[in-house]
Amino acid sequence: MAFNTASLGVRESEEADVRLDTSGREWGHVMDWGGHPEEELGVLTDLLDVTDEQDWQERALCAQTDPEAFFPEKGGSTREAKRICQGCDVKDDCLEYALAHDERFGIWGGLSERERRKLKKRAV
Known part of the structure; x- marks a missing residue:
């Protein structure tokens, strides 16, 4: 353009x-x-971080499935999403991202929001 x-x-x-x-x-x-080279380096570092995030997200099995399975209605089953996560090569990256960004909804890295909250409490 x-x-x-x-x-x-x-x-x-x-x-x-x-x-x-x-x-x-x-x-x-x-x-x-x-x-200011240090500012330009910061911009490049930010761009590389975004690229890393996009890389694992593109390789995630959930990117190839129905997103509704990973964000079920209240009381809905999370079984299918967790089953998909178990076979995913980037499961750990996904969980790390969810914890770092305080994702409050959905299944990330094979864990529900409640399970991630418990994991954070144990880590503190």
Whole structure:
């Protein structure tokens, strides 16, 4: 997509990187290549972290199944979701993500919200 960086007030020493996310919305970042390497390194590190998250999420078995199994109605069965998790290669990454991001709903890494809460309490 062509983008006029002058409309952003971008100086000639800067470059704007504009992309479309999966929903078609624009997002962008303006980098000053002449300035602060530590800030640019932070941006790159953040992008790599997102890539790592996307990598395990793309390989997760749940990405290939009905998401409703992982977010059942109150009182609904979690058995099918937990069965799928048991055979998943990224189960540990999933659980680590859920604990780090305080996911409150659904089955993550083979555990329900209640089970994750108990696990956190034992770890403290």
